[in-house]
Every structure is written in C-alpha cells, then in structure tokens.
Amino acid sequence: MAEARRWELGAHRRLEKGKVVSVVVLDGWGEAAPDPFNCIHVADTPTLDALKKGAPERWRLIKAHGTAVGLPTDDDMGNSEVGHNALGAGQIYAQGAKLVDMALASGKIYEGEGFKYIQQSFENGTLHLIGLLSDGGVHSRIDQLQLLLKGASEHGAKRIRVHILTDGRDVLDGSSVKFVEMLENDLAKLREKGVDARIASGGGRMYVTMDRYENDWQVVKRGWDAQVLGEAPHKFQNALEAVKKLREDPKANDQYLPPFVIVDERGRPVGQIMDGDAVVTFNFRADRMVMLAKALEYKNFDKFDRVRLPEIRYAGMLQYDGELKLPSHFLVAPPEIERTSGEYLAHNGIRTYACSETVKFGHVTFFWNGNRSGYFNPNLEKYEEIPSDIGIPFNEHPKMKAVEVAEKARDAILSRKYDQVRVNIANGDMVGHTGDIQATIIGCKAADDAVKIILDAIEQVGGIFVVTADHGNAEDMVKRDKSGKPLRDKDGNVQPLTSHTLNPVPIAIGGPGLQSGVRFRSDLPNAGLANVAATVMNLHGFEAPDHYEPTLIEVTN
Ligand SMILES: O=C(O)[C@@H](CO)OP(=O)(O)O
Ligand SMILES: [Mn+2]
Ligand SMILES: [Mn+2]
Structure with missing residues (x-):
C-alpha cells in the first residue's frame, strides 16, 4: 500500500554510492535502419557511434511509444511528456x-x-x-x-x-x-x-x-x-x-x-x-x-x-x-504520477542539477517529476534554464543551445556539488519537427558534440553516464509506404515527416565510475523508458523500490 511505503531506499548490494551520475536525454533520437532519411545515421556522430559499440552489455534499445509509456495503443508514437514522465517516474501510468x-x-x-x-x-x-x-x-x-x-x-x-x-x-x-x-x-x-x-x-x-x-x-x-x-x-x-x-x-x-x-x-x-x-x-x-x-x-x-x-x-x-x-x-482528472525517482532521490540525499534550454526545460523538471513544478528539496536541487532562440524556426539555427547546455552540465559535474546531473539535448526533436533534412543532420551532429562534452567531464571525475532518449524523430524524416519505401509525389519529391516515430530509443551506460561486471540484463527484451529510473537509482548505489519497473542492469562479478 502506498501509505506504508517508506522514502528511504535500501543500499544496493553490489553498487557503491557516491558516484556522479549524468543522465543525458537526447530528445527525438530513435533507432532505425541506415537510410538517407535517417538523419542520425547520415550525421557525423562519433560519440554516439562509439557508445553503440558497447552493445549488448552497455548499449541496448528500449521502447518509447504506445502502451510501454501509458498511451492508449501501440500505434501511438512516443512524445516528450509521456517519455519524460516514464523516465522520471519509473512506473507506467495511463496517460492523459x-x-x-x-x-x-x-x-x-x-x-x-x-x-x-x-x-x-x-x-x-x-x-x-x-x-x-x-x-x-x-x-x-x-x-x-x-x-x-x-x-x-x-x-x-x-x-x-x-x-x-x-x-x-x-x-x-x-x-x-x-x-x-x-x-x-x-x-x-x-x-x-x-x-x-x-x-x-x-x-x-x-x-x-x-x-x-x-x-x-x-x-x-x-x-x-x-x-x-x-x-x-x-x-x-x-x-x-x-x-x-x-x-x-x-x-x-x-x-x-x-x-x-x-x-x-x-x-x-x-x-x-x-x-x-x-x-x-x-x-x-x-x-x-x-x-x-x-x-x-x-x-x-x-x-x-x-x-x-x-x-x-x-x-x-x-x-x-x-x-x-x-x-x-x-x-x-490527470494521471496522478506519484513517488517519482526525483522525489525518492531527494529523500535520500542525492543532490541534483537539471538543465535544458527553454523549449525543453519543463521536460527534465516538470515532466520528469510527474507533472509537478518546483523543487522537492531546494537545498539539494538546482534547475537551470538556457534561453532558447526566440522567433525563428529551429532549422535556421539547428545547433540550438546544445553546447551551452552541455557546458553547464560539464561545470556542474566538475564542481562536484551534485550527485546527478541531468540534461535534455533538444536538437534531434526540435529541428526534426521542421522537416528540414539538412538542418536536422547539423542538429544531430551538434547533439553528439554536446554529449562528448558531458562524457569528457564524467571521465574527469570518475563518474557514470546514462545516455538515452525520450522518443524517435530525427532517425526518420520521410513519409513511407507500408513496405518502408519513401513516398514520392509525381514530381519525385518526398514528403518530409515532421512527427515523432514509433521507433525504440538507445540507452548506453558507461564511464570510469561504472563498476566492472555491470551490464544490461538479457531477460528484459521488452523493457521501455520506465525501466530507466530503477537503473539510475542503482547507479547511485540504491536498490529501487519494488513498485518500480525493473532495473535494466545486473552485476556479474
Ligand atoms: O513540440 C511538441 O509539443 C511535441 C510534438 O507535438 O514534441 P515533444 O513531445 O518532443 O515535446
Ligand atoms: Mn521529446
Ligand atoms: Mn517533439
């Protein structure tokens, strides 16, 4: 029963406390087959490519759409609200x-x-x-x-x-x-x-x-x-x-x-x-x-x-x-999203820094915390917003504020004042929504550059990273027929796909602070975004509460 639940989390039996954990959410970054309309594939993304090489132990795919995130059917594409809700809450709620x-x-x-x-x-x-x-x-x-x-x-x-x-x-x-x-x-x-x-x-x-x-x-x-x-x-x-x-x-x-x-x-x-x-x-x-x-x-x-x-x-x-x-x-009445990981971690002394640019700011704060504004504990949390460009479609400046957000995260990591440093990098999604393929490719590269800045900082402090996404977008930028071939009009032009997708998203873990022997379990092939919260709690050295979706990781030695 909810009333009987305690806020105190048990210590993880195998994983230590005290590591800086950076959680990076790439907005609109799904996984799809290589293709000229897969902007993530076309873009130069050495950092994310390198993470993929960790598969299947430290890189895998998770579901980010449909019933896995509380949407009515599996024909429903993912979105930021339900995606960040699931990431932060560790549980699947029937959504609005x-x-x-x-x-x-x-x-x-x-x-x-x-x-x-x-x-x-x-x-x-x-x-x-x-x-x-x-x-x-x-x-x-x-x-x-x-x-x-x-x-x-x-x-x-x-x-x-x-x-x-x-x-x-x-x-x-x-x-x-x-x-x-x-x-x-x-x-x-x-x-x-x-x-x-x-x-x-x-x-x-x-x-x-x-x-x-x-x-x-x-x-x-x-x-x-x-x-x-x-x-x-x-x-x-x-x-x-x-x-x-x-x-x-x-x-x-x-x-x-x-x-x-x-x-x-x-x-x-x-x-x-x-x-x-x-x-x-x-x-x-x-x-x-x-x-x-x-x-x-x-x-x-x-x-x-x-x-x-x-x-x-x-x-x-x-x-x-x-x-x-x-x-x-x-x-x-809205879904009552309760006992989110942010609230648990605040009760357990975890100091959190969250940052994003304006257009995604509420994603890593309000949505992450179960549609709740404000801090759980202002002494432990700091949320910082980088002003977004105003009044231009994002294909006009596809790099957006990715590097600025990453530099804030880097400074927060290096300051050693925080246990969790959480960001959203908006490019794949916001530029993807414009339907502009060239701009989206530039945006994806900028997101990759941003991830590199954060991973370098994690390297310096001996921390751990979790890089994932909330739903797909930039990996598929064209309307397709049932067989997956791009649809063309009579002049041979394709119709850009501005929307999110049904694709799964990657999740990668790593960093010098990740104990050897930690790897993704192989018994959760259908895991989704809601499994991430328990994973992150483990990486902070805690067992996750048992009403959470199970952790993605195991410790093998
Ligand atoms: O821009 C938005 O409002 C939605 C798409 O409608 O995107 P996201 O869920 O990524 O915020
Ligand atoms: Mn999103
Ligand atoms: Mn979007």
Whole structure:
C-alpha cells in the first residue's frame, strides 16, 4: 500500500554510492535502419557511434511509444511528456490521452465537476473549444473533440465556437485542410440539429497559442487577440477557405499559419469570447496549454495586455499543473504520477542539477517529476534554464543551445556539488519537427558534440553516464509506404515527416565510475523508458523500490 511505503531506499548490494551520475536525454533520437532519411545515421556522430559499440552489455534499445509509456495503443508514437514522465517516474501510468478516452466512452466526463461547472453557461452563453486540430494524439485528438462536441450539445450547449490550431507537427504538413473539412462536417450536422456551431478563429500551433515554458508570450497573445478579442490580421468567412488561402504563401506551413478570425458578411467576428461564456481547452497535454490557461484564469497577469478579461467559466480537458492547481476546473482528472525517482532521490540525499534550454526545460523538471513544478528539496536541487532562440524556426539555427547546455552540465559535474546531473539535448526533436533534412543532420551532429562534452567531464571525475532518449524523430524524416519505401509525389519529391516515430530509443551506460561486471540484463527484451529510473537509482548505489519497473542492469562479478 502506498501509505506504508517508506522514502528511504535500501543500499544496493553490489553498487557503491557516491558516484556522479549524468543522465543525458537526447530528445527525438530513435533507432532505425541506415537510410538517407535517417538523419542520425547520415550525421557525423562519433560519440554516439562509439557508445553503440558497447552493445549488448552497455548499449541496448528500449521502447518509447504506445502502451510501454501509458498511451492508449501501440500505434501511438512516443512524445516528450509521456517519455519524460516514464523516465522520471519509473512506473507506467495511463496517460492523459487514455484517461480522456475512458471518460468520453463511459460518459463520466459529463458527470464530473468540471463539465457541470461550464454547463452553467450553456443557457445564456457560448461554449468555446480551443485546441490542436489533428489526430496526432500528442496534445489532443480530433476524435475526442468530435465526441465532446456531440456530448456538449446533447448536454445543453446551444451555441458553440471552435478555435482551431493547425498542426503539421504531429501529422503531415498540409493535413490541416482535411481536419478542417472533418470538423466543418461535424459542425454542419450540429447546425442541422439546431445548434449554432461554427469555427471562430485559427492559426498554426507554433505561431498561435501553443508556446511553452514561457519562451515567447507573443505566441499566446496572437491567439488571445483572435480568440477573445476577435482580432487578427486575416479575416475569412469560413475556415476551410482560410486555411487553403493562407497555405498559398510558398513559405506557409500548418505549424506556423498566421492567426485568422472568421467574420460574418458584415465583417464582424463570429465568435469572440464574452462575459458569461464557457471555455474548454481541449488539449490533454499540459506544456503547450498552461500559458493560455494562465491568461484565461489569472486575475493578475502581466505577460501581455489582455485588453479585456472576459468573465468566463473555464475548464481544461485536464488539470495541467497539479502544483499550481491550474486550471482550477477540468473535465478529466490527470494521471496522478506519484513517488517519482526525483522525489525518492531527494529523500535520500542525492543532490541534483537539471538543465535544458527553454523549449525543453519543463521536460527534465516538470515532466520528469510527474507533472509537478518546483523543487522537492531546494537545498539539494538546482534547475537551470538556457534561453532558447526566440522567433525563428529551429532549422535556421539547428545547433540550438546544445553546447551551452552541455557546458553547464560539464561545470556542474566538475564542481562536484551534485550527485546527478541531468540534461535534455533538444536538437534531434526540435529541428526534426521542421522537416528540414539538412538542418536536422547539423542538429544531430551538434547533439553528439554536446554529449562528448558531458562524457569528457564524467571521465574527469570518475563518474557514470546514462545516455538515452525520450522518443524517435530525427532517425526518420520521410513519409513511407507500408513496405518502408519513401513516398514520392509525381514530381519525385518526398514528403518530409515532421512527427515523432514509433521507433525504440538507445540507452548506453558507461564511464570510469561504472563498476566492472555491470551490464544490461538479457531477460528484459521488452523493457521501455520506465525501466530507466530503477537503473539510475542503482547507479547511485540504491536498490529501487519494488513498485518500480525493473532495473535494466545486473552485476556479474
Ligand atoms: O513540440 C511538441 O509539443 C511535441 C510534438 O507535438 O514534441 P515533444 O513531445 O518532443 O515535446
Ligand atoms: Mn521529446
Ligand atoms: Mn517533439
């Protein structure tokens, strides 16, 4: 029973305490067969290549997608949230996507406090639904939106406005058109039933609303202006036309579409958010909705001029931050990720330093700690953020801040003030999402350079390293047919794959502090990211708690 569990960890029978352990998470770094569209393979990555030579004793693959990380099915690609949750928590939890599926299927979503709360606005107000429109399943899913639209109308919503964010990151670029068509179809059906339902505004996810970790509040402001104030540089009478027209710009893509509002024949916005309305942000994933949640919920707010703060009833699909209790109303209770390795290690005196650049900062802190902000023990932990580049797509500067993050980690290791030094290196993922193959190759090389800096520091202090990844991305950059051949259009061009993948990820251990005889077990062929936490605890000299997924290592002599 959870209550009976103690925080104190037993000493490992064979492994010593007191080694510096560096945990490096390469974001978006999966394993796939050599291929011209495998940017990790094409890039010059001597450090990672050398680690692979340690197979099978000190290098292996682990699962990073689907049910291994708590997603609904094994067709679900991995992502940073569930990946870092699993890495940090050492246990597999049913994740937001699955919890929402279950609440919708059982109808319990409509009986919960959150829905009852927003329902009070249905009589006299509009229900606004804001979120990512695709079937990517990383932040949201269109089938969940469809069910929610139907359910809300059956439970009294008379006027509904959807504020869409086009994707092109978890799904192919250009698929926004198809998803808008699907949604328009559903809304038309609702209108036939007498519900006044329309799309009210939109924009590309990376340019409108879905910033994260407070990298650039202007992104949220653009969304606010369109969604709340009904103001945007582009105005259209319907969303399909909007998306098609805006995509005509040769530089346009779904991720970065400019904001637009839908207006009536007289040019008036059809769906501003007004006093008395209800708002639901229908993404289940937190990181890219928390900033909007703050703007919608906080009375005191100085990140941008909201101009008008409507008095609304607001609920998140989930509660996005359990520590901040944000938003205070939500439709589905989030997974309660408990007893994470960070919390255990803090109780056992381990001093931790975590670092990443802004765009991944919450990954090695908030997600790692089970969607919890802040420190477990401020005397033992230090989290440091390197500001990310702002306002450019990452293919324009594919090296990102990899070296800067690695140098921080190096200094933390050499300072001997920390037992664990944990970083996320973002390039494979962030540049991979742009679909730019040349840039991704440069990004992968930069990530390899960063790992070298960290491993050199570990060498100097006699420490141990664990190098792994949270899910695939850069190792497969092209849309393929069923047999795995790149799909080409009639002009012979391939369609870049901007999304994550279903591939496994590598994990390597080593360093002078790793006792001889430590090697990966051979009896866990299906191990996944959740097995890493117990492994890391062992490397710190502790036995892992028995409710954790088993350790990947054994000591043979
Ligand atoms: O950028 C993001 O939000 C996701 C993809 O939707 O990537 P990651 O899970 O790696 O953060
Ligand atoms: Mn990631
Ligand atoms: Mn990603």
